[in-house]
Amino acid sequence: xxxxSIGDWFSKLKSDFILNFVQxxxxxxxxxxxxxxxxxxxxxxxxxxxxxxxxxxxRSSHDKMIDELRPGFGKGLLKVANFIANIxxxxxxxxxxVVQLLIAYFIIFASSNNGVIVAIIAFGINSxxxxxxxxxxxxxxxxxxxxxxxxxxxxxxxxxxxxxVLPQAFKNILPALANEFIVLLKETSVAGYVAxxxxxxxxxxxxxxxxxxxxxxxxxxxIYLILVTIFSRLVNILERRLRNNER
Amino acid sequence: xxxxNVLISVNDLKKHYKGGEIKALDGxxxxxxxxxxVVIIGPSGSGKSTFLRSLNLLERPxxxxxxxxxxxxxxxxxDINKLRMKMGMVFQHFxxxxxxSILNNMTLAPMKLLGKSKEEAEKRANELxxxxxxxxxxxxxxxxxxxxxxxxxAIVRALAMDPEVLLFDEPTxxxxxxxxxxxxxxxxELAKSGMTMVCVTHEMGFAKEVATRVIFMADGKIxxxxxxxxxxxxxxxxxxKSFLAKVL
Ligand SMILES: Nc1ncnc2c1ncn2[C@@H]1O[C@H](COP(=O)(O)OP(=O)(O)O)[C@@H](O)[C@H]1O
Ligand SMILES: [Mg+2]
Numbered sequence: 001x002x003x004x005s006i007g008d009w010f011s012k013l014k015s016d017f018i019l020n021f022v023q024x025x026x027x028x029x030x031x032x033x034x035x036x037x038x039x040x041x042x043x044x045x046x047x048x049x050x051x052x053x054x055x056x057x058x059r060s061s062h063d064k065m066i067d068e069l070r071p072g073f074g075k076g077l078l079k080v081a082n083f084i085a086n087i088x089x090x091x092x093x094x095x096x097x098v099v100q101l102l103i104a105y106f107i108i109f110a111s112s113n114n115g116v117i118v119a120i121i122a123f124g125i126n127s128x129x130x131x132x133x134x135x136x137x138x139x140x141x142x143x144x145x146x147x148x149x150x151x152x153x154x155x156x157x158x159x160x161x162x163x164x165v166l167p168q169a170f171k172n173i174l175p176a177l178a179n180e181f182i183v184l185l186k187e188t189s190v191a192g193y194v195a196x197x198x199x200x201x202x203x204x205x206x207x208x209x210x211x212x213x214x215x216x217x218x219x220x221x222x223i224y225l226i227l228v229t230i231f232s233r234l235v236n237i238l239e240r241r242l243r244n245n246e247r
Numbered sequence: 248x249x250x251x252n253v254l255i256s257v258n259d260l261k262k263h264y265k266g267g268e269i270k271a272l273d274g275x276x277x278x279x280x281x282x283x284x285v286v287i288i289g290p291s292g293s294g295k296s297t298f299l300r301s302l303n304l305l306e307r308p309x310x311x312x313x314x315x316x317x318x319x320x321x322x323x324x325x326d327i328n329k330l331r332m333k334m335g336m337v338f339q340h341f342x343x344x345x346x347x348s349i350l351n352n353m354t355l356a357p358m359k360l361l362g363k364s365k366e367e368a369e370k371r372a373n374e375l376x377x378x379x380x381x382x383x384x385x386x387x388x389x390x391x392x393x394x395x396x397x398x399x400x401a402i403v404r405a406l407a408m409d410p411e412v413l414l415f416d417e418p419t420x421x422x423x424x425x426x427x428x429x430x431x432x433x434x435x436e437l438a439k440s441g442m443t444m445v446c447v448t449h450e451m452g453f454a455k456e457v458a459t460r461v462i463f464m465a466d467g468k469i470x471x472x473x474x475x476x477x478x479x480x481x482x483x484x485x486x487x488k489s490f491l492a493k494v495l
Contacts, residue, residue, distance in 0.1 A: 070323035070324070145338060145340055145342040146342060146344065148305055148336075148338070148342065149336075149342035149343075151305065151328075151331065152303055152305065152331055152334070152335070153331065153332070153335075153355075153356040153360070153404075153405070153408060154328050154329070154331040154356060154408065155328070155356065155359070155360065159359065163355060163359065164344055167346050168344075168345065168346050171346070
């Protein structure tokens with residue numbers, strides 16, 4: 001029946017805040033966790049985009065020209081590459097991220113004690129599988145006439161892709177790529193499974209020390225939300241720039 | 248074949264789809280000599296596009312041979328990219344590169360493939376643009392041009408590679424009627440300048456005026472060929488007669 005007065009409520013909030021963030025410089029844990037999250041996301045995204053473009057090129061060039069290639073080393077190589085790409089995509093998209101991370105950390109790179117680098121590789125490989133499908137859909141969205149115009153001028157397959165198809169595809173898939181980046185950022189929150197103190201783990205650690213879950217977990221959520229919002233804005237600006245470029 | 252005026256020599260060319268069920272090309276044999284302006288006519292589905300697109304191997308023939316400058320381009324060891332540089336193509340739907348300015352549309356291939364410097368390539372591009380009365384549009388983007396302007400750019404983009412032959416696949420079919428003339432005028436100029444041209448078109452006026460030879464195709468075959476006079480004034484084949492009755 002007893003109601004806390006507003007003043008009491010505020011002073012409770014204040015002491016909670018001091019306990020969770022100020023005391024023993026606990027905010028530093030959050031900051032370094034945020035740093036790890038950003039580093040993992042950034043480098044995993046770069047790795048993912050590189051892998052994704054390579055995979056998409058392998059898959060779409062296989063589909064497009066395997067019939068017209070002359071038998072020989074090139075054709076064999078493309079077939080093998082396409083086979084590997086398909087296995088890669090199937091495994092990565094068919095298993096949970098956390099399991100992939102655990103396998104990377106405890107089996108494949110068991111001898112490494114640099115969790116962040118293992119995480120970058122694991123998240124990058126995972127993201128690459130999704131980026132590959134995005135890039136592939138982008139390539140397919142470009143009218144075949146563009147491809148033919150490039151080939152008719154004398155460009156080979158790769159040159160046509162690099163100079164003509166991919167720049168246009170990139171514009172079309174930018175929203176999907178941005179979305180994948182946001183998914184990746186949020187997905188890195190499972191990095192704590194392999195002893196990395198990322199943003200999420202940092203919040204959880206503070207909760208474990210202070211036994212006060214409200215502040216640290218909400219702070220973590222808020223930081224993710226702010227990051228995603230800022231990034232979305234930046235992408236919107238970039239999209240508008242790219243569109244204006246064509247007019 | 249030993250005639251060194253022959254630029255493209257086509258021998259018993261076949262293109263089958265669905266395991267032979269559809270015969271888009273059913274044994275086409277002809278020679279295209281330097282400086283010729285060959286116009287290909289025929290009903291829809293007769294194989295005109297397939298024939299034209301086989302000449303630069305955008306379609307790979309099922310069988311038969313195509314010699315370009317004496318080189319068999321259907322041979323698997325031929326570097327088709329090298330040969331395509333000498334065979335310009337103009338498409339019905341222009342296929343300009345929308346992400347590049349007009350100037351960059353025209354300089355991309357000369358710079359990347361012929362190793363021209365930016366200055367060289369732009370100088371040539373600007374000359375060509377002036378020839379088609381678009382000298383002031385180099386910095387525009389394709390989306391800012393009308394259909395007729397786009398097609399004129401597509402023609403000079405192909406010319407920027409200094410090709411030995413230009414292939415046209417219905418270059419005016421996607422245009423509003425009032426823009427057909429400006430594109431045909433450019434093509435006529437080209438023909439007069441001695442450019443070797445192979446054109447699929449429904450513009451019979453163009454065929455009569457500038458063609459050195461008209462080929463009539465039906466069912467994947469060359470049914471009749473001859474000078475415009477022979478084809479339009481003295482057609483012998485019944486299918487050609489009924490085709491002409493419809494289009495003239
Ligand atoms: N990719 C394809 N698959 C199956 N049939 C095709 C394909 N391309 C063309 N054809 C068929 O080949 C024939 C010739 O087509 P095309 O050369 O485009 O004719 P045209 O240009 O004279 O109208 C048509 O019957 C067409 O349906
Ligand atoms: Mg056609």
